[in-house]
Amino acid sequence: MSQPRTIRASLFTTCIVDQLYPEVGVSVVRVLRRAGVEVDYPEGQTCCGQPLYNSGFTGEARKLAERTLNLLDDRAFVVVPSGSCGAMMRVFYLDLFADDPELQARARDLSQRVYEFTEFLVDVVGYEPATGDQPERGCRVAYHPSCHLLREMEVTGAPQRLLDAAPGIERVDLPDAEQCCGFGGTFAIKYPHISEEMLADKVAAATGSGADTLTACDMGCLMHIGGAVSRQKLPLRVRHIAQLLDGESG
Amino acid sequence: MAEVVTRDFVSATQAAVKDTQLRQALRRAGTGFDGTRREAIHEVTPEVWEEWREQARRIKEHTIGHLDYYLEMLERNVTAAGGRVHFAADAGQANAIVAQIARDNGVRTVTKSKSMVSEELGLNHVLEAQGIDVFETDLGEYIIQLANETPSHLVAPALHKTRRQVAQLFADQLGVPYSEDIEEMARIARVVLRQKFLDADMGISGANFLVAETGSLVIITNEGNGRLCTSAPRVHVGLAGMEKVIPSLQDLAVFLRLLPRSATGQRITSYMSMVTGPRRPDDEDGPEEFHLVIVDNGRSRLLADPALRESLYCIRCGACLNVCPVYQRVGGHAYGWVYPGPIGSIVTPGLVGLGQAKDLPNASTLCGACRDACPVQINIPRMLLHLRHVAAEGQGSYQGTGSDTESLFARGFAAVMSSPRLLNLGRKMGRWLLAPLANRGVLGQTRLPVVSRWTRARDLPIPPPRSFAEIWRDELSNSGSDSKRA
Numbered sequence: 001m002s003q004p005r006t007i008r009a010s011l012f013t014t015c016i017v018d019q020l021y022p023e024v025g026v027s028v029v030r031v032l033r034r035a036g037v038e039v040d041y042p043e044g045q046t047c048c049g050q051p052l053y054n055s056g057f058t059g060e061a062r063k064l065a066e067r068t069l070n071l072l073d074d075r076a077f078v079v080v081p082s083g084s085c086g087a088m089m090r091v092f093y094l095d096l097f098a099d100d101p102e103l104q105a106r107a108r109d110l111s112q113r114v115y116e117f118t119e120f121l122v123d124v125v126g127y128e129p130a131t132g133d134q135p136e137r138g139c140r141v142a143y144h145p146s147c148h149l150l151r152e153m154e155v156t157g158a159p160q161r162l163l164d165a166a167p168g169i170e171r172v173d174l175p176d177a178e179q180c181c182g183f184g185g186t187f188a189i190k191y192p193h194i195s196e197e198m199l200a201d202k203v204a205a206a207t208g209s210g211a212d213t214l215t216a217c218d219m220g221c222l223m224h225i226g227g228a229v230s231r232q233k234l235p236l237r238v239r240h241i242a243q244l245l246d247g248e249s250g
Numbered sequence: 251m252a253e254v255v256t257r258d259f260v261s262a263t264q265a266a267v268k269d270t271q272l273r274q275a276l277r278r279a280g281t282g283f284d285g286t287r288r289e290a291i292h293e294v295t296p297e298v299w300e301e302w303r304e305q306a307r308r309i310k311e312h313t314i315g316h317l318d319y320y321l322e323m324l325e326r327n328v329t330a331a332g333g334r335v336h337f338a339a340d341a342g343q344a345n346a347i348v349a350q351i352a353r354d355n356g357v358r359t360v361t362k363s364k365s366m367v368s369e370e371l372g373l374n375h376v377l378e379a380q381g382i383d384v385f386e387t388d389l390g391e392y393i394i395q396l397a398n399e400t401p402s403h404l405v406a407p408a409l410h411k412t413r414r415q416v417a418q419l420f421a422d423q424l425g426v427p428y429s430e431d432i433e434e435m436a437r438i439a440r441v442v443l444r445q446k447f448l449d450a451d452m453g454i455s456g457a458n459f460l461v462a463e464t465g466s467l468v469i470i471t472n473e474g475n476g477r478l479c480t481s482a483p484r485v486h487v488g489l490a491g492m493e494k495v496i497p498s499l500q501d502l503a504v505f506l507r508l509l510p511r512s513a514t515g516q517r518i519t520s521y522m523s524m525v526t527g528p529r530r531p532d533d534e535d536g537p538e539e540f541h542l543v544i545v546d547n548g549r550s551r552l553l554a555d556p557a558l559r560e561s562l563y564c565i566r567c568g569a570c571l572n573v574c575p576v577y578q579r580v581g582g583h584a585y586g587w588v589y590p591g592p593i594g595s596i597v598t599p600g601l602v603g604l605g606q607a608k609d610l611p612n613a614s615t616l617c618g619a620c621r622d623a624c625p626v627q628i629n630i631p632r633m634l635l636h637l638r639h640v641a642a643e644g645q646g647s648y649q650g651t652g653s654d655t656e657s658l659f660a661r662g663f664a665a666v667m668s669s670p671r672l673l674n675l676g677r678k679m680g681r682w683l684l685a686p687l688a689n690r691g692v693l694g695q696t697r698l699p700v701v702s703r704w705t706r707a708r709d710l711p712i713p714p715p716r717s718f719a720e721i722w723r724d725e726l727s728n729s730g731s732d733s734k735r736a
Contacts, residue, residue: 015667018718019677020711025718029726041722047667052660054616056638060664067668095632151618180575184615189703191613193264196707197579198615227708230692 007125008038010075012068012114014085015047016219024219027246028081028117035127042071050088053096054185065093069106077124078110081117081242082218083149089114091152116149118217118241122158129166135247137168139237142211144202144225146218147180159217159241166245174214175205183224195224203228206236213237215244251341251547252372252400254602256586259609266580272410276578279409284572286515287623293517294507302504307627309501310563317553320462320495321544327465331527333540337492344545345376348454348487351541352382355485357451361443363469363476364388365456366566367489367545369401369588370601373454385446387475389439396423402582402590405513405568410581443475453479453537455525457490458565459505460542463498465526467542470509472520480525486537488525492544493553493562505565508625512567548601557636561596563626570620570630576613585610592620592630599637611637674717681713688712 009032013025032039049064068089072078080086093107121127129135141163149155163171182188182198202225206214214229214236216222226238255262266272291299313320325335338344344367352360360382362368374384374395386395390408394401397419401407408416413430421428426438455476459468467488469476480486496502510516529536552558571577571591582590586607589597595610604611611634620630642657666672684693692709696702704710716724 013718015673019673019713022714022716022718022721026721026726029722041719041727043719044670045719046670046673047663049667052664054635054638055656055660056635056640056642057657057660057664058639059643060660063664064667092635095635147615147617147619151622178619180615180617180619182575182615184617187612187615189700191260191263192703192706193267194576194579194613195615197267198575199707223711224708227692227704227710230690230709231694231707 006038007036007077008040009077009079009120010072011039011041012045012048012072012078012080012085012089013041014080014082014219016223017081018045020223021219021240024081024240024242027240027242028079031121031242031245032079032117035121035125037125040075042075045071048085048088049096050085050092051185053088053092058096062096065096065107066103069093069103069110072110072113073106075113077120078114079117079120080114081240082220083116083146083153083155084218084220086114086116086119087148087152116153116155116158116217118158118162119153119155122161127162129162129245135166135169136213136239136244137247139168139213139244140170140172140211141213141215141244142172142174142206142209143177143241144174144181144206144214144216144221145177146216146221149217150178155217159215162241162245163215169244172209172211174209174211176201177205179205181221181225183221185220188224199224199228203232203234207234211236213239213244215239215241217241252370252588254587254598254606256598256602256607256610259584259586259613262584262586263580263613266584269581271412271415272581273579275410275412276581279403279406280572280578283405283514283568284623287512287569287572288515290511290515290517294511302508303625303627305504306508306565306625307563309496309504310560310626313496313501314493314553314559314562317492317495320497321492323462323497324460324465324495324544327463328527328540328542329465331465331540332530333465333527333542336541336543338543338545338547340547341371341545344371344489344543344547345373347541347543348373348489349376349380351485351487351539352377352380352452355451355539357382357485359446359449360384360452360454361387361446361450361475361479361483362391362454363456363471363479364391364407365454365489366401366404366588367456367491368454370547371489371545373489385443385450387443387447387473387479388471389436389473389475392439392443393419396420400583400588403568403571404566404589404591404593410583447478447482450479450483452485452487453481453483454487454489455480457488457494457542458509459502460490460495460544461497461499461502461524462495466499467525468502469523469525470506470519470521471523472514472516474521477521477523480523481536484537485539486525486528486541488540488542490542490544492546492549493564509565509567512565512569512623512625552597552600555600558596558600558633560628561593561600561633563628564593564597565626566593567625569623569625570628573619573623575615575617575619592634593628596630596633596637604637604641608641611635611641670719674719677713677717681715684710684712 049061052061097103181202182195393408403409528540577591599607
């Protein structure tokens with residue numbers, strides 16, 4: 001019998017996790033290691049460029065995208081705990097470099113190596129949380145499929161599968177789950193009155209679902225939803241899925 | 251051309267989100283239409299649905315890619331069938347052509363079936379100024395004509411109106427007893443409009459499709475009003491944007507499957523009318539003259555722009571409106587012109603200029619629901635991104651509408667993100683500035699510029715003392731495969 005080959009993955013934490021939610025990055029590392037993945041962290045990483053790209057500043061976005069390509073060129077797998085940054089790297093870099101064959105070729109190469117965290121665990125590693133893995137216990141979790149994870153990266157089942165397999169986690173249905181939460185990056189501050197209406201519906205769906213915890217794979221959406229939950233002092237925990245799988249999120 | 255008030259998008263949407271009646275109407279219609287649409291897809295199976303979408307997409311790509319060829323074929327065949335084709339470069343020309351046809355025929359009364367292009371042109375006002383009585387005959391269009399409003403949805407123009415508002419409108423405008431009974435209201439409209447159909451000298455219709463190989467105009471309705479408008483009056487004028495042409499009747503088939511299902515979830519529409527030329531000598535009825543007015547009005551610009559060209563594939567089913575989280579909360583009028591919702595956010599800047607409509611491409615979370623719902627797979631989010639790019643960096647033909655402040659922000663953001671050292675310094679400064687204002691570890695309501703637009707409804711986390719990169723360096727980089735310490 002041959003030993004299973006060790007899978008090596010390079011973590012791209014995303015700037016929001018690096019700067020605002022480092023504990024999520026820590027959980028990502030711990031879960032990956034628990035799943036037998038050898039994790040490395042390319043130093044000097046910052047932002048993938050998505051906020052600039054989404055605001056139309058293609059020129060500035062290219063600087064950050066090229067910087068990111070340079071950091072990740074030789075890595076076997078790149079794991080991103082975000083559907084929206086993942087979509088930027090898998091889908092939108094190809095558009096961003098459409099007029100530069102050399103950079104586009106490198107972007108295409110990256111697009112085949114970049115995975116969202118749960119997608120990587122399920123599709124590449126084949127990880128199933130087991131009893132010894134100590135995920136979060138005794139919680140009822142509603143999962144919000146973030147838009148770019150769902151519709152750009154087309155990750156439709158991996159997060160649910162991990163939650164369903166995790167001992168002690170009970171998943172409950174989130175009504176109108178596939179409705180956008182209203183974050184949309186700068187949209188949330190450019191058109192707060194519209195964003196807040198969408199947010200209110202998402203929060204109402206989550207609190208009405210019977211869940212005590214809301215989870216997703218994107219800290220952008222969770223900062224938005226969690227910000228309202230915190231403001232309204234609602235009895236709902238908002239956690240990145242890595243924190244639930246890690247089981248030390250308190 | 252219809253007035254463009256897209257500049258007021260922010261104030262209009264601020265008012266719209268507070269309008270509980272509007273929200274209720276939007277919710278009912280949106281979830282209703284989208285629910286039946288999903289059922290219809292489920293019934294044919296998603297696999298078959300995808301095949302149809304791809305087929306329709308290929309037909310549109312091909313036709314729009316060879317538009318000059320098919321428009322010439324269409325003109326030839328309409329003419330051969332005894333009709334006349336007029337090409338109008340802009341709204342002014344199109345209105346003048348229709349007005350002239352009316353004058354030439356001594357027209358006093360016009361009945362219209364639904365036409366978004368006529369809304370775009372502002373045609374009714376032009377004809378009315380000429381002393382002609384114009385009657386909308388689609389029930390929804392009739393309601394908003396009585397109310398002196400504009401359509402708020404591509405398929406359901408009076409969607410924003412509640413039953414009670416319509417009852418009051420009928421009582422005020424038609425002098426009928428107040429009734430909220432929908433059957434009764436439809437009956438009243440039918441009685442009023444039946445006489446107009448008989449009186450009309452000229453019928454004006456839109457076109458869902460124009461078939462090049464036969465020279466036919468195809469319209470789809472649920473009320474049969476289109477058939478009366480196109481067959482009873484002496485003169486029939488068809489109005490269509492130049493993108494409505496498709497090559498053949500065989501190509502029509504897939505669109506007849508896609509359009510009703512996407513619009514209302516119906517398997518098939520109640521009435522499908524095909525008009526090929528005027529009445530022939532052995533026909534029992536039909537108009538003596540048939541005119542087809544093909545309208546450009548900015549569409550050539552969309553055609554010439556590879557990034558926006560696919561907006562011309564739209565078949566105006568309204569599915570993208572029904573799934574759009576923004577449209578569903580602000581309604582159609584807030585978009586400030588004829589075409590609302592996700593597709594309107596492309597078409598409006600494309601036709602009237604980005605300068606007048608710069609909010610529209612930005613007023614989206616890029617959630618992608620519209621693209622998934624589109625029966626011709628139009629990639630609306632990608633075009634929104636393109637328009638944002640044009641606005642921000644001023645290239646192409648719509649340029650130069652971005653704000654200087656925003657561009658300064660963008661350059662600053664890129665500079666900070668280009669240097670991990672600057673980024674960390676930024677976080678530490680942010681922490682130093684915000685921590686004293688924090689409560690329970692988060693920033694609540696504040697008057698800080700920009701930040702306040704976030705904190706008016708959401709708390710903001712205070713940057714932590716260490717970044718992930720620092721934690722990695724200090725604690726994680728050398729630990730084993732199941733580290734428990736962080």
